Amino acid sequence: MRGRRPEPTRLKLLRGNPGKRKLDPNEVAPAPAATLQPPAWLDAEAIVEWNRLAPILHRLGLLTEIDTDALATYCQTWARWREADAQIRRYGMVIKGKGGYPVISPFVAVANRAMAHMRSFLIEFGMTPSARTRVKTDPGPKPDDPFAPFDHADLERWKA
Numbered sequence: 001m002r003g004r005r006p007e008p009t010r011l012k013l014l015r016g017n018p019g020k021r022k023l024d025p026n027e028v029a030p031a032p033a034a035t036l037q038p039p040a041w042l043d044a045e046a047i048v049e050w051n052r053l054a055p056i057l058h059r060l061g062l063l064t065e066i067d068t069d070a071l072a073t074y075c076q077t078w079a080r081w082r083e084a085d086a087q088i089r090r091y092g093m094v095i096k097g098k099g100g101y102p103v104i105s106p107f108v109a110v111a112n113r114a115m116a117h118m119r120s121f122l123i124e125f126g127m128t129p130s131a132r133t134r135v136k137t138d139p140g141p142k143p144d145d146p147f148a149p150f151d152h153a154d155l156e157r158w159k160a
Contacts, residue, residue, distance in 0.1 A: 006130065006133035007130065007133065008027070008062070008129035008130060008132060008133050009023050009024055009027050009133070010060070010061050010062055010129065024133065027132070027133055028132050030064040030065050030066045030067075031064060031065050032058065032061065032063070032064055032065070033054075033058055033063045033064055033065055033067065033068050034065060036054045036055060036058055036063075038050040038051065038054070038072065038075070039068075039072045041072075042072060042075060042076055042079075043076065043079045044079075045078075045079035045082055045083070046072070046075040046076045046078065046079035047075070049074075049075040049078045049079065050071065050072065050075045053071065053074075053075070054071065057071065062129055067128075067129070070122050070128055073118055073122070074118065074122075077114055077115060077118050080110075080111065080114060081111050081114075081115070084107040084108070084110060084111040085107075085111075087105070087107045088105055088107050088108060091105060091107075092105065093105055093108060
């Protein structure tokens, strides 16, 4: 898809809808996350990141029941990036390869590849707030809408 990635309605509202563009009434709106407890499988460093981000995202209404795995994956990747960064600091970004020639540290390549895969996965399945704006639903007529049985053409004729 070309152009800028759509911004979630919740973020637009938090920012006061600066572009004053029409908000999408059919954007998927999952329930807020039931718990802010990190998954048991996260590394200790990932739990630190979870505990930093989860309350903020939850307070803003951006951490929903389907976002917890995305956040956990991000946190785990963040922990791996921290580990790789520590190794890069220890050994350097460029190390000596076979024959003494300089090569990029394998820690750089692994971290970059993992981040790219994670980002692709989250966007592909609509598990980030920005990607979710591309998922549309049809909620159907509102139960208390007295005009629900009529189509829009009938309503337009009555207005005239």
